Structure formats: C-alpha cells, structure tokens
Amino acid sequence: MKELLKLQGVKKYFKVKGRNFLKAVDGVSFSVREAEVFGLVGESGCGKSTLARLILRLMEPTEGSIFFDNIDVLNARGETLSRIRKSLQIIFQDPLAALNPRKRVIDTIGEALLINRIVKRKEVKELTVELLQKVGLDADSLYKYPHEFSGGQRQRICIARALAVNPKLIVADEPLSALDVSIQAQIINLLEDLQKDSELAYVFVSHNLHVIEHFSDIVAVMYLGKIVEMSKSEELFKEPLHPYTEALLSAVPEPEVDGKPRRIILEGDVPSPVHIPQGCPFHPRCHKRFKPCDTMVPVFKEVEKEKWVSCHLWE
Amino acid sequence: MHQDLLSVENLNISFANDKPLKIVDNVSFKIGQEDVLGLVGESGCGKTLTALSVIKLLPANAFSSGSVLFKGKNLLTLEDKKLRDIRGKKISMIFQEPMTSLNPVFTVGYQIAEVLMTHENISKKQALKETVGLLRDVRIPSPELRMKEYPHQMSGGMRQRVMIAMAIACNPSLLIADEPTTALDVTIQAQVLELLGGLKEKNRMSILLITHDLGIVAEWAHRIEVMYAGRIVEKADVKEVFTNPRHPYTIGLFESLPKQKGERLSPIPGQVPKMDELPPGCKFSTRCRYVVKECREKEPELVPVKTPHLGNSARVDSDESQRHLSRCIRAMEI
Numbered sequence: 001m002k003e004l005l006k007l008q009g010v011k012k013y014f015k016v017k018g019r020n021f022l023k024a025v026d027g028v029s030f031s032v033r034e035a036e037v038f039g040l041v042g043e044s045g046c047g048k049s050t051l052a053r054l055i056l057r058l059m060e061p062t063e064g065s066i067f068f069d070n071i072d073v074l075n076a077r078g079e080t081l082s083r084i085r086k087s088l089q090i091i092f093q094d095p096l097a098a099l100n101p102r103k104r105v106i107d108t109i110g111e112a113l114l115i116n117r118i119v120k121r122k123e124v125k126e127l128t129v130e131l132l133q134k135v136g137l138d139a140d141s142l143y144k145y146p147h148e149f150s151g152g153q154r155q156r157i158c159i160a161r162a163l164a165v166n167p168k169l170i171v172a173d174e175p176l177s178a179l180d181v182s183i184q185a186q187i188i189n190l191l192e193d194l195q196k197d198s199e200l201a202y203v204f205v206s207h208n209l210h211v212i213e214h215f216s217d218i219v220a221v222m223y224l225g226k227i228v229e230m231s232k233s234e235e236l237f238k239e240p241l242h243p244y245t246e247a248l249l250s251a252v253p254e255p256e257v258d259g260k261p262r263r264i265i266l267e268g269d270v271p272s273p274v275h276i277p278q279g280c281p282f283h284p285r286c287h288k289r290f291k292p293c294d295t296m297v298p299v300f301k302e303v304e305k306e307k308w309v310s311c312h313l314w315e
Numbered sequence: 316m317h318q319d320l321l322s323v324e325n326l327n328i329s330f331a332n333d334k335p336l337k338i339v340d341n342v343s344f345k346i347g348q349e350d351v352l353g354l355v356g357e358s359g360c361g362k363t364l365t366a367l368s369v370i371k372l373l374p375a376n377a378f379s380s381g382s383v384l385f386k387g388k389n390l391l392t393l394e395d396k397k398l399r400d401i402r403g404k405k406i407s408m409i410f411q412e413p414m415t416s417l418n419p420v421f422t423v424g425y426q427i428a429e430v431l432m433t434h435e436n437i438s439k440k441q442a443l444k445e446t447v448g449l450l451r452d453v454r455i456p457s458p459e460l461r462m463k464e465y466p467h468q469m470s471g472g473m474r475q476r477v478m479i480a481m482a483i484a485c486n487p488s489l490l491i492a493d494e495p496t497t498a499l500d501v502t503i504q505a506q507v508l509e510l511l512g513g514l515k516e517k518n519r520m521s522i523l524l525i526t527h528d529l530g531i532v533a534e535w536a537h538r539i540e541v542m543y544a545g546r547i548v549e550k551a552d553v554k555e556v557f558t559n560p561r562h563p564y565t566i567g568l569f570e571s572l573p574k575q576k577g578e579r580l581s582p583i584p585g586q587v588p589k590m591d592e593l594p595p596g597c598k599f600s601t602r603c604r605y606v607v608k609e610c611r612e613k614e615p616e617l618v619p620v621k622t623p624h625l626g627n628s629a630r631v632d633s634d635e636s637q638r639h640l641s642r643c644i645r646a647m648e649i
Contacts, residue, residue, distance in 0.1 A: 043500035150586050180357040181527060185571035185582030192579075207500065214573030214580075233576055251505035253530030255572055257557040265509055266502045268456075269470045 001033040004169055004201050005055065010064035012050050022274045024050040025061070026225035029300075032169065032218075035199040039216025039233065041206060041248075045270060047225040048205045052173045055203060056090055057081075069168070086116055089162035093174035095154035099146040105132070105157055106142045112164040131160040135190060152183035159190065169201040176211060188215065209252050213237050221245045224273055224281040227300065231307040241309040243288045280312065288313060319384075320521050321346040321369065321406075321489055326381035328364050328373065328545075336591055339364055340545045341381075346489065351515075351522045353536030353553065355529065355568075359587060361545040362525045366491050369523070370402045385489070404434040407482040411494035413474035417466040423477045424450075424462025430484040449480040453510060472503035479511065486518055493525045508535070529568065533557060541565050544587065544598040547617060551639035561620045561641040563603045563649060597643070605649050617642045 012025040024047045032038040042048045053059045055066060057073055066073040068084050076084055092098040099108060109131060110124040119127050129139045135156040146154055155175060162170055172191070176184045188211065194200055206212050212219055213233060220230040221244065229242040240246045247264040266285045271277055277284050283293040292312050300310035328339035339361040346352050354362045368379045371390060383390045385406065390398060410416040418426055427449055428442035435442070443462075450458035453476040466474055475495065482490055495511070496504040508531070515522060524536055532539055533553060540550040541564065549562035560566045567583035574580075585602045588594065594601050596611040603610065620639040643649070 043502060152586060180587075181529075181568060182357060182571045182583040183586065185573070185580040186584075188573060189580055189582060209501070210573045214576055214578070216576075247502060251501040253504075253508075253528065253534050255529035255533050255557070255569070257533050257554045263505055263509070265505055269472055269503065270500075 001035065003031050004034045004036075004069060005203070006031040006067040007055070008065045008067075010051070010054055010066060011062045012047075012054055012059060013062045016274055020274050023225045023276060024273060025054060026276075027064070028222075028225075028227055029064075030220055030227065030230060032201055032203060034168070035195065035201055036218065037195065037202045037204055037216045039204045039206065039212040039219040040222060041209060041212045041219060042222035043207060043248075043270060045273060046222040047273070048222050049173050051222070052090065052171045052203065052205050055171055056085075056088055058090075082116075086165045087168040088171070089165065089167040089169075090171045090173065091155070091158050091162055091175045094178050095151065095158045096146060098158050099154060101146055104143050104145055108146075108157065109161050109164050112161055116165050118165060127164075128160075131164055132157075134163065134194070135160045136186075150183075151179050152186060155179065155187055156190070159187075159194070163194065163198075166198075167200070169203065171203045171205070173205045174207070175204075176206065176208065184211070191215070209237075209249065221248065224270065224276055226281065226310065227308070228282065228311070229309045231309075235307065241303065241307065241314060242282075242311050243286050243313070244282050247287065280310075319345045319347055320350070320386065321523070322382075322384040323365075323369065324382045324384070326365065326368060326379060326383065328361070328368055328377055328379045330374075331376050331378060335378075338377075338545050338590055339368070339379075342542075342545075342547055343381075344540055344547070344550070346521050346523060348488075349515075349519055349521055350538070351524055351536045353532035353539040354523065354525045354542060355527065355532055355539055356542035357527055357587060359590075360542040362542050363493055365542075366408070366493055366523060366525055369491060370406055370408060371398060372402075372408075400434075403430060404485040405487050406489045406491065407485070407487040408491040408493065409475070409478045409482045409495050411497050413471065413478045413498065414466060416478060417474060419466055422463050422465055423469070423474075427462070427477065427481050427484060430481050434485045445484075446480075449484055450477075452483070452514065453477070453480045455480075470503075471499055472507060475499060475503075475507055476510070479507070479514070483514055483518060483520075487520060489521045489523065490515075491523045491525070494527070495524075496531070497526070497528075529557075529572065541568070544593055545590065546598060546642065547640075548599065548642045549640065550617075551620075552637065555639050559639075561639065561646045561649070562599075562643050563605050563645075564599050566649065567602075567604075599643075605643075605645050607645065609644060615642050615644045618646075620646050 008029050010025055010028045013021040013023050016022050028051060040048050054061050068088060071084060073084055106128050109128045113119050113124055113127060132141055137156050176187055204215055216233045219233045219236045220227045223244050229245045240249055247266050250264045264287055268285055279294040279296055280298050283289045298310040298312050300308060302308050303314045322345045324343050326339060326342045329335045329337045342365055356362045367373050369383050373379060379391060424446050427446045431437060431442040431445055432439060446462055447458045450462055455461050455476055496507050499507060526532060536553050538552050539556050540547050543564045549565045570581045583602050588601060596614055600606045600610040617640045620641050
C-alpha cells in the first residue's frame with residue numbers, strides 16, 4: 001500500500017513561564033499507509049492530541065516535516081493547502097463542542113460542501129441526506145440543532161461532516177470517550193464500515209487500549225511527547241517490548257472473572273512535560289531501569305522487523 | 316447468616332418538576348460486612364442518585380421513598396442531627412471528580428483534619444497530626460509538606476488519594492465509591508485501585524462501587540446489580556453474571572465491549588429513552604433484540620432465574636440475597 005502520511009522529527013514546544021519550554025511533542029516520526037488504521041495511545045498529557053492537531057496543521061510545529069500524499073504540508077499554501085485540507089479531516093472528542101449550536105445540521109454539513117465547491121447550492125440537501133444516511137441518521141435530522149440530539153447522534157453528525165469532502169485520512173481524537181459503552185460500540189462499527197467502504201485511513205487517538213486493540217493495524221505508544229514503541233497491533237498487545245507499554249497493558253482491568261492478572265504498578269505520576277527527566281524520560285517510574293537509563297536517552301529504532309522501540313533493554 | 320450492613324428496600328426517587336418524574340424505581344439491594352457490591356449502568360440510569368440517597372445528599376427538588384436501613388436504622392427518616400453522626404463517619408463517599416469535590420481555598424491537610432474535628436471530638440493539633448498519618452496511608456510522599464498544599468497544586472491521582480484519605484479518616488464501615496477512577500489514567504487508576512483494596516482489607520470496610528467499567532467490577536465486586544432506566548434489571552454474584560448473563564441489556568453491554576481485532580461488535584441498537592418518554596411494559600423493549608409482544612404490554616418483575624444445571628429449587632430456596640434475579644420474561648430462552 002502507498003504511503004499516505006509521513007511525519008519526520010515533528011516537535012511542538014510551547015513557551016511557558018520563565019525560560020522554559022513545554023515539550024508537548026518531542027521528535028515524532030511515523031508514516032500511515034492508505035486505508036490503514038494507525039492507533040495512537042497514551043495517557044493524558046502525553047501529547048497525543050497536540051500531535052493530532054499538528055497533522056492537520058491546526059497548529060504549526062516547532063520543527064520537523066509532514067508530508068501528505070507526497071506534498072509538503074507545512075509549506076503548502078493557497079490552492080494546494082485547501083486540497084490537502086479536503087483529504088484530511090478530523091473528528092473531536094466532544095461532539096457538542098465541535099458543532100456550532102446555532103447551526104442546523106444541514107447548515108453545518110452544507111457549509112463544508114459549499115466552501116469546498118463539492119456541489120451546487122441546490123444539490124446540498126440531497127447530498128446531506130445521503131451523508132446522514134451513511135452515518136445512520138435519517139432525513140428528519142436535517143433541520144434540527146445540535147442540542148436536539150444525543151451524544152452518539154452528535155458524533156455521527158461530526159463524522160458525516162468529515163465525510164462530506166471525501167477525505168482520504170481522518171484523524172479521530174478520542175472520538176468515543178464522551179460516549180457510553182453501548183453507544184461506543186455503535187460508533188466503532190460505523191467507523192469500521194466507512195473504512196471498508198471508502199478505503200479510509202485513520203489516525204485513531206485514544207487512551208482506551210481495548211478500543212485501540214480492536215481497531216488499529218499499527219499502534220504507537222506515546223509517553224511525554226515521544227513515541228516509545230510502535231509495531232503491528234497484534235504483536236504489540238501480545239508481546240510488548242517497552243516496560244511502559246507492558247505496565248500500561250497490565251493496568252487495564254479486564255472484564256473477565258477468572259484469574260487476577262499480574263499487575264505492574266508504576267511508581268508516581270507522569271512527570272511534567274516542562275521538566276522532562278534526564279536520560280530515558282520513563283526511567284523514574286520504570287520497573288526495569290538499570291545503569292544507563294538515568295543518563296542516556298535511548299534511541300528509537302527498529303529492533304525487529306516493523307517493531308520499533310526506544311529502550312536500553314533493546315540496544 | 317451474616318447481618319446486613321446496609322439494606323435498601325423499595326427505594327424510589329422522583330424529581331418535582333412541572334409534573335413529578337420518577338428517576339429511580341423500586342430499587343432494593345443489600346450489602347453485608349466486608350462486601351463489595353458493584354452497581355453498574357450507563358449515564359443517566361440512576362446509579363449516582365441511588366448512592367446519594369443512601370447518605371441523604373439528594374438535590375433539594377428530589378424526593379425519595381422506601382427505606383435505607385443502615386445497621387437496622389432507617390436513614391431516610393432519621394433526623395438530620397443524628398444523620399450527621401453517620402454521614403462522613405460510618406458511611407463516607409468518594410466522588411468521581413476530585414477537583415470539584417475538594418474545596419479550592421483550603422489546604423488539603425485542613426480539609427482532612429476538618430473531618431476528624433467534626434466527628435472525633437479532638438483538638439486541631441491532634442487532628443492535623445492524624446492527618447499526616449492518613450496521607451501516609453494513602454501513600455502520598457512527604458505528607459508533612461503535601462498537606463500544606465491546595466488542591467490545584469496536586470495531580471488528579473493525588474487529589475483522588477486526598478479524597479480517599481478524607482473518606483477513611485473515621486474508619487467508616489461503608490464506603491460509597493462513585494466512579495472513583497473514571498477521571499484518572501489507567502496507570503494511576505491501577506495505583507488507586509490497589510490502594511483502595513489494601514485499605515479495604517485493613518479497615519474491614521464494605522464498599523458500594525458505582526461504575527460503568529465492567530473490568531473494574533470483574534476484579535473488585537463480589538456481587539453486581541445492573542441498572543437500566545432507573546430499575547435494577549439483573550442481579551447476582553459477579554461470576555454468575557459474567558458467565559451466565561440473563562438480561563438482554565447485560566448481554567448487550569458485554570457484546571459492546573471491543574475484543575479481538577477484526578471481530579465485529581454487536582452493540583445495543585438505539586439509545587436510552589428519556590426518563591419522561593419511557594415505553595410502557597419493559598423499559599428495555601425498544602432496544603431489545605429478543606422482544607416479543609408481551610414485553611411491550613406489561614413490565615416484567617425482577618424474579619429469580621431458574622438455573623437448570625442446578626435444578627430449579629436448589630438456587631431459589633437458598634439465601635435470598637444470593638439469588639440470580641432478572642427482569643425479563645424471556646430470561647431462560649436467551
């Protein structure tokens with residue numbers, strides 16, 4: 001499959017009080033192929049949402065380069081940029097905040113269709129109905145406002161809006177976390193169907209490991225602005241290489257009654273991204289730390305075929 | 316037979332709006348000594364209101380009826396002064412969002428000491444001294460320093476530990492934990508759950524655990540009650556419910572959980588109806604895949620599930636609180 005999105009050494013630093021920088025994303029590289037689901041998992045504050053926004057250039061990175069379909073996203077302007085924006089869409093966590101409360105569904109989705117000159121004004125209604133059907137809403141919804149819908153339905157509207165421009169890649173930033181379990185499952189199925197029907201690729205950002213496992217082809221685990229491990233989903237979940245991934249997987253309570261899992265309890269909290277620890281950023285909490293960890297930063301490299309990890313244990 | 320610590324019987328909670336709206340309908344459950352009961356359901360099913368009514372913290376426009384017996388005393392009819400001896404002392408509660416539950420203008424140390432001063436009749440100095448010990452119990456590093464901090468100076472996990480320290484300050488016999496780890500990351504959730512487990516053993520507490528996370532219930536609870544639209548739809552011991560669920564809603568919840576890659580999920584269709592638009596008959600009938608005509612006509616009772624592999628009578632005659640109950644007329648066919 002063809003490479004669709006490519007990030008190289010992407011960094012995003014925010015200036016904070018004093019002369020310090022908050023290193024939200026600190027040198028991230030990966031690529032996503034066509035029709036592939038790239039899962040990005042990590043705990044709050046690890047930089048996964050910032051990274052999601054950088055991909056769409058909703059924020060400008062401090063350093064690094066991003067290519068979409070072999071076009072340099074960061075230096076694109078005018079016509080080229082709007083073409084990229086049409087192929088790259090995002091779904092946010094909180095669908096209520098992502099929809100304009102004063103716009104009806106037809107206006108919200110119609111706007112995307114008109115601005116991108118996908119249809120003429122008189123055809124907007126027809127195509128909007130079609131999009132709504134695709135996401136499992138009926139034509140009654142056209143003239144309703146966001147507050148008249150439930151959380152799950154609102155997320156469907158956001159998905160329909162993203163689909164309106166026929167994107168090749170959708171960045172989904174925690175699209176399920178505001179929803180109840182039974183509704184989550186409906187949205188997962190919908191996203192899966194859309195992916196199969198239109199060969200969509202996703203960058204799927206979530207803190208929910210079960211969802212990531214279910215959904216992703218490739219999984220990247222982030223910690224303090226860096227990807228610490230990346231490999232095929234099945235392999236990462238079967239045999240995690242990085243101690244952080246290992247602890248993360250063991251921490252998830254499994255909905256099964258037999259056998260208590262052996263849980264790795266990490267020490268302390270995630271350090272502040274303003275004061276990232278020396279050496280390996282994970283070493284103060286790591287249950288497998290040894291000599292070089294507190295002084296040397298491990299290199300992120302491919303230790304086996306398509307298995308990337310940054311850990312001194314694997315050097 | 317062990318004595319029940321808490322016994323909630325036929326609890327109803329209504330809101331007085333233009334027309335009264337019943338949110339919790341005839342809920343009954345029991346918690347024994349050192350028991351962990353998991354109350355499971357999705358948002359809006361009434362699980363938090365049920366918990367709040369146990370310690371009479373319902374909003375002013377809500378009314379409850381039924382009885383909440385704590386060690387034989389009905390808390391719903393108890394006068395406020397006597398209730399204060401129980402609330403925060405013998406029954407305490409931890410909430411989901413530790414930021415909004417702590418007072419931002421007092422140090423965490425003072426807030427914990429205040430609990431002790433209110434209930435234990437000790438001096439401020441003594442209370443602050445005990446606070447250090449409590450913070451150590453919840454494994455907050457350098458407690459002497461951290462107790463002088465304000466909530467905003469702490470991380471989410473730390474704040475939740477402070478909440479736990481406040482809750483266990485007076486050695487309660489019952490702890491109500493309302494989504495205690497929902498706001499936390501998984502690695503921090505693991506820390507907090509491990510801590511709670513240790514404290515439960517040490518202080519011999521019973522816990523009413525309210526959660527939507529079936530994983531936490533599987534690991535923690537002895538028994539489980541599943542709520543839907545203000546009603547208990549299924550109850551039994553955890554193992555029984557996880558291996559042999561007997562209500563379509565419970566089954567739907569399990570099937571909604573993402574599993575192996577590529578495996579198609581079969582979610583519950585539609586959405587929870589609004590409380591003022593509940594269907595007649597079984598409240599789940601609008602979303603149920605096993606629905607038959609009778610379901611829409613009469614609301615089923617919560618009745619014992621006959622477990623054929625044990626013979627009909629074996630289970631039914633045993634201790635009532637141990638039975639497997641389901642509110643579904645087709646419980647045995649599904």
